[in-house]
Amino acid sequence: MELLRQKILNEGILPGTDVLKIDSFLNHQIDVSLINECAKAWYSLFKDENITKVMTVEASGIGLACMTAQYFNVPVLFAKKTRSTNISDEYYSAKVVSFTHGQTYRIIASKKYIKENDKILIIDDFLSNGSALKALIALAKAAGADVVGAGIAIEKAFMDGGNDVRRMGYRVESLAKISSIKANGEISFG
Amino acid sequence: MELLRQKILNEGILPGTDVLKIDSFLNHQIDVSLINECAKAWYSLFKDENITKVMTVEASGIGLACMTAQYFNVPVLFAKKTRSTNISDEYYSAKVVSFTHGQTYRIIASKKYIKENDKILIIDDFLSNGSALKALIALAKAAGADVVGAGIAIEKAFMDGGNDVRRMGYRVESLAKISSIKANGEISFG
Numbered sequence: 001m002e003l004l005r006q007k008i009l010n011e012g013i014l015p016g017t018d019v020l021k022i023d024s025f026l027n028h029q030i031d032v033s034l035i036n037e038c039a040k041a042w043y044s045l046f047k048d049e050n051i052t053k054v055m056t057v058e059a060s061g062i063g064l065a066c067m068t069a070q071y072f073n074v075p076v077l078f079a080k081k082t083r084s085t086n087i088s089d090e091y092y093s094a095k096v097v098s099f100t101h102g103q104t105y106r107i108i109a110s111k112k113y114i115k116e117n118d119k120i121l122i123i124d125d126f127l128s129n130g131s132a133l134k135a136l137i138a139l140a141k142a143a144g145a146d147v148v149g150a151g152i153a154i155e156k157a158f159m160d161g162g163n164d165v166r167r168m169g170y171r172v173e174s175l176a177k178i179s180s181i182k183a184n185g186e187i188s189f190g
Numbered sequence: 191m192e193l194l195r196q197k198i199l200n201e202g203i204l205p206g207t208d209v210l211k212i213d214s215f216l217n218h219q220i221d222v223s224l225i226n227e228c229a230k231a232w233y234s235l236f237k238d239e240n241i242t243k244v245m246t247v248e249a250s251g252i253g254l255a256c257m258t259a260q261y262f263n264v265p266v267l268f269a270k271k272t273r274s275t276n277i278s279d280e281y282y283s284a285k286v287v288s289f290t291h292g293q294t295y296r297i298i299a300s301k302k303y304i305k306e307n308d309k310i311l312i313i314d315d316f317l318s319n320g321s322a323l324k325a326l327i328a329l330a331k332a333a334g335a336d337v338v339g340a341g342i343a344i345e346k347a348f349m350d351g352g353n354d355v356r357r358m359g360y361r362v363e364s365l366a367k368i369s370s371i372k373a374n375g376e377i378s379f380g
Contacts, residue, residue: 029303030266032253032259058249062220063266066253069222075221076253113219 001041005189006063007034008176013185016061020181026125026153027060035067035153038175042123043071045173049148051121053077053114055140057107057132064153065123072121079107079139091140092113094135099128100161107135110176114143127174130161132161137170146181149173157190191231193367195341195379197224198366200378202377212373216315217250225257225343227261228365232313232341233261235363239338240266241265241311246321246328247286247297254343255313262311269297269305269329282332284325289318289349297325304333312340328362339363343365346380 011024024139025031051072056065057079065076083105087093091108098105114120120140127133142149148169155162157177165172179190196236201214215221241262245254246270255266264365273295277283281298289294318322323340330337339361345352347367355362369380 028300032256032266059252062249062252063256066220066222066256077224110218
């Protein structure tokens with residue numbers, strides 16, 4: 001999506017570095033008209049799939065997920081992050097190894113809100129090593145639900161996450177695919 | 191708002207208890223058409239106030255804030271929670287004592303995204319002791335911004351938070367005000 005690529009080029013890089021920062025428009029401040037355009041793009045890609053629920057993980061996926069769910073007219077379910085390994089029987093849980101922070105945590109979702117007949121669209125802001133996305137898929141699969149695919153705002157396509165998940169047989173639709181970031185901050189899209 | 195009160199009556203109470211649970215429609219699963227109605231209600235209450243930014247705190251305020259910001263056509267800024275007391279100079283920070291979890295944490299917001307000429311509407315799902323709301327006000331005031339008011343989905347009006355903040359001179363618009371919850375789970379609205 002051209003609008004998102006432009007936003008990344010204009011605001012996404014810390015000058016003189018290769019650090020990608022999306023906190024001016026996605027994960028601290030949120031450009032709501034931009035995420036609405038992302039939502040419309042995913043709706044157009046997945047509108048024939050009879051989606052019954054949009055899943056994401058707190059926190060920065062929630063805005064994108066809600067805007068997207070508006071078009072499908074379905075609820076959102078956001079998985080919660082926890083450091084606890086003591087998960088009650090009421091929840092499905094899966095482990096995430098965060099690429100950004102190098103930390104391990106679990107995400108959980110109540111068994112009440114994912115059902116076998118659900119057709120789930122996963123939405124998230126960022127895809128790097130794919131750990132969060134694989135964990136969301138694991139929660140949905142634990143309930144026997146069908147994961148129709150994933151809508152990602154920004155994929156670091158020079159990392160393995162996206163292609164891992166595609167090789168697992170899932171449809172992953174990333175609106176901006178970054179193929180490289182040079183040491184001077186120059187970004188290429190693929 | 192009648193729709194929200196009905197939702198609380200139908201889904202908000204754990205049978206036989208006085209525990210208010212909003213995870214089927216606000217803070218785990220999100221009923222997106224319901225939060226869209228909340229957003230419209232706040233827009234109608236604050237539409238003449240020249241709002242420039244909607245502020246909230248992660249995680250469950252984000253969906254409400256994004257839906258609301260759509261109508262005002264302004265960005266959202268969501269404050270982040272941190273356990274660290276070691277806050278960098280780039281951030282404003284304020285302490286929150288959570289009523290639900292009895293924990294203390296800090297919320298932070300980048301100085302880049304709140305400016306002196308901002309007119310801020312704060313949005314959140316829940317108001318109990320008011321600690322999160324007061325902390326959000328503190329972040330905005332630290333930047334010299336004008337806090338126009340707060341839109342709250344559910345206020346526990348039998349607690350002090352809402353009236354504390356009103357006494358501080360802020361407009362607080364709660365869409366469902368719970369005046370009492372009996373031990374058997376019977377809810378009254380005020």
